[in-house]
Amino acid sequence: MSRYLPEPTKISKPFWDSCNAGAMQIQRCADCGTYAFYPVFICPECASRQLEWTPVSGRGSIHTYTVAAQSVFEGVEGPVVVALVELEEGAMMTTNIKTDDPYGVHIGMAVKLAYEPISEDITLPVFEVAS
Numbered sequence: 001m002s003r004y005l006p007e008p009t010k011i012s013k014p015f016w017d018s019c020n021a022g023a024m025q026i027q028r029c030a031d032c033g034t035y036a037f038y039p040v041f042i043c044p045e046c047a048s049r050q051l052e053w054t055p056v057s058g059r060g061s062i063h064t065y066t067v068a069a070q071s072v073f074e075g076v077e078g079p080v081v082v083a084l085v086e087l088e089e090g091a092m093m094t095t096n097i098k099t100d101d102p103y104g105v106h107i108g109m110a111v112k113l114a115y116e117p118i119s120e121d122i123t124l125p126v127f128e129v130a131s
């Protein structure tokens, strides 16, 4: 099975553009300061429409995760760590943890943002164990 590629939409294109540029941005509410991810039209906290694309630090921690022993996608070697990372800014992001020790990953582990180009148009935000 081929890997599914994200298809940027009107609301998500700024996110994918920032990942392609190696400087990920997510939306921040100008009214209440909440950071939102995935891309949304209104703030999930206060329903404001004043969302601004804002760079993030790239630091976070593993909120929860699982290790898939085998990948179902051609060209992706398992085991694969699929994680929910809590960004330092507070937003949660479903992502992969790139590590040589997938079974050494744990909840609360500090991680840092990295980028994985997977096509001409798409660069995935992934995370590595922070040293």
Ligand SMILES: [Zn+2]
Pocket: 029, 030, 031, 032, 033, 034, 043, 044, 045, 046, 047, 048
């Ligand atoms: Zn808000």
